[in-house]
Amino acid sequence: MIFTKYILKEIFRNQLIILTLLFLVCFCQKLIKMLSLVIDSGISIYLIFLCLGLNMPESGKLLIPFSVFLSVLVTFYRLHAHNEIIAMYSCAVDKYIFIRSIFFFSGIVATCTMINISWLSPYCSSYQSKLLYKIKENINLVILSEKKFQPLATKYLILFSDSIQGNKLKNVFLSKTNPDKDNSMFIIITSDQGSVCRNPDGSRLIILKKGTYYEIYNKCELCQDVLITDFSQYQMLINSTIKTFYEKNESVDHMFMHQLWRSNKSEMRAELHWRLTLLVSIFLMPMITTLLITVVSYNYLINLLVTVFLYIIFFIFHILLRSCVLLDNINPIVWMWVINSIYLSIVLLLNSWDTSYIKKLVLIMCYRYHIKT
Structure with a gap:
């Protein structure tokens, strides 16, 4: 013992x-x-x-x-x-x-x-x-830098803003590329002002006001298939929630x-x-x-x-x-x-x-x- x-x-x-x-x-x-x-x-x-x-x-x-x-x-x-x-x-x-x-x-x-x-x-x-x-x-999209091109949810969505105060944006440039390689369409959006807000389910929206929407096809051949639209307000989901997937x-x-x-x-x-x-x-x-x-x-x-x-x-x-x-x-x-x-x-x-x-x-x-x- x-x-x-x-x-x-x-x-x-x-x-x-x-x-x-x-x-x-x-x-x-x-x-x-x-x-x-x-x-x-x-x-x-x-x-x-x-x-x-x-x-x-x-x-x-x-x-x-x-x-x-x-x-x-x-x-x-x-x-x-x-x-x-x-x-x-x-x-x-x-x-x-x-x-x-x-x-x-x-x-x-x-x-x-x-x-x-x-x-x-x-x-x-x-x-x-x-x-x-x-x-x-x-931590998702908490930090936004002024005068800097930065990806948001993915590398296919790029944001540039001349001035950022809280969740308010001024002089916004937003570029979105289609991740599907078979589709050569990409989008450019410019706006005088905008904001970032969060939905109750955790997803985030970017809301742009008084801007122009460019939808371009065939890459940079601007003479073909270019759609231009002016808008007073535009909303885009920049990240989806994982709550449903988790459950x-x-x-x-x-x-x-x-x-x-x-x-x-x-x-x-x-x-x-x-x-x-x-x-x-x-x-x-x-x-x-x-x-x-x-x-x-x-x-x-x-x-x-x-x-x-x-x-x-x-x-x-x-x-x-x-x-x-x-x-x-x-x-x-x-x-x-x-x-x-x-x-x-x-x-x-x-x-x-x-x-x-x-x-x-x-x-x-x-x-x-x-x-x-």
């Missing part, structure tokens, strides 16, 4: 340090990315940090299993470097002390992870999407576990098994690390590299399978559990390493190699 408490204490301490550092790196990266988008836009700092805070549970889906793996790796590296593993074995400590400690540690972390992937992360992701929608509403296209990241369980869609089912795989990895990868270091203890550096290699391969395959959910020639759910079964077999093999013929075979091969050299 004393050794179990000691091992758990070391692992939990390293887990806390590593997880804090990983979250700080992720938080700073997201903060820099968001600040580059909202700088000088008048967005509240509280809103920015709230949005970043809501992203942490989603980031924790991968960071928590990774921190569990690293904490076990670092802990047993320190125990190996200080010869504490050898000292424990000399005190008649069985390998199952290490296995029981890791299993207990993984169970606690898996419980927290289950809460995160089932309820906390989907709720925070959904709420974050709503905040991002509000932020995009605020009709809910992301799988926003769905709770019970919603994924009830769904029959392939994308939802793959997301469900991906989340379950994250839970499985919290048990499998630390156990492989522990057994490789404490049981297969021939060369610690090789064991370390093998452990890292197995971890990378595990998640690379699962991420690829998750991204290939829409392919017709592969069943990602089946292959996810095939990989999980393979790694479970590795755990069972390593557990029986010290009593199996494989160990004796490896020892004989190493001995013959040593004799030849």
Whole structure:
């Protein structure tokens, strides 16, 4: 019991340090990315940090299993470097002390992870999407520069204004190109004054008064198909709202576990098994690390590299399978559990390493190699 408490204490301490550092790196990266988008836009700092805070549970889906793996790796590296593993074995400590400690540690972390992937992360992701929608509403066309050609919603819509005061525009030049390459029509609008206003649904309008509308075909051949119209007022939608799209296209990241369980869609089912795989990895990868270091203890550096290699391969395959959910020639759910079964077999093999013929075979091969050299 004393050794179990000691091992758990070391692992939990390293887990806390590593997880804090990983979250700080992720938080700073997201903060820099968001600040580059909202700088000088008048967005509240509280809103920015709230949005970043809501992203942490989603980031924790991968960071928590990774921190569990690293904490076990670092802990047993320190125990190996200080010869504490050898000292424990000399005190008649069985390998199952290490296995029981890791299993207990993984169970606690898996419980927290289950809460995160089932309820906390989907709720925070959904709420974050709503905040991002509000932020995009605020930063879209907030800054207009005088005496400068600047794109509005897209590069096909260019605005120039000689004077800007609030949402009032004077001496406006507006150019609109048709993005369809098969159609060579483009529009030029000039106006003495105008304004920019927002609709209740989040879309924006530019309203021009007392101007001229030019509709030109065949590119710059002005002698052909040129329509000129004077107007007293002209309105143009410069960006549409994403609210309807957001409501009709809910992301799988926003769905709770019970919603994924009830769904029959392939994308939802793959997301469900991906989340379950994250839970499985919290048990499998630390156990492989522990057994490789404490049981297969021939060369610690090789064991370390093998452990890292197995971890990378595990998640690379699962991420690829998750991204290939829409392919017709592969069943990602089946292959996810095939990989999980393979790694479970590795755990069972390593557990029986010290009593199996494989160990004796490896020892004989190493001995013959040593004799030849």
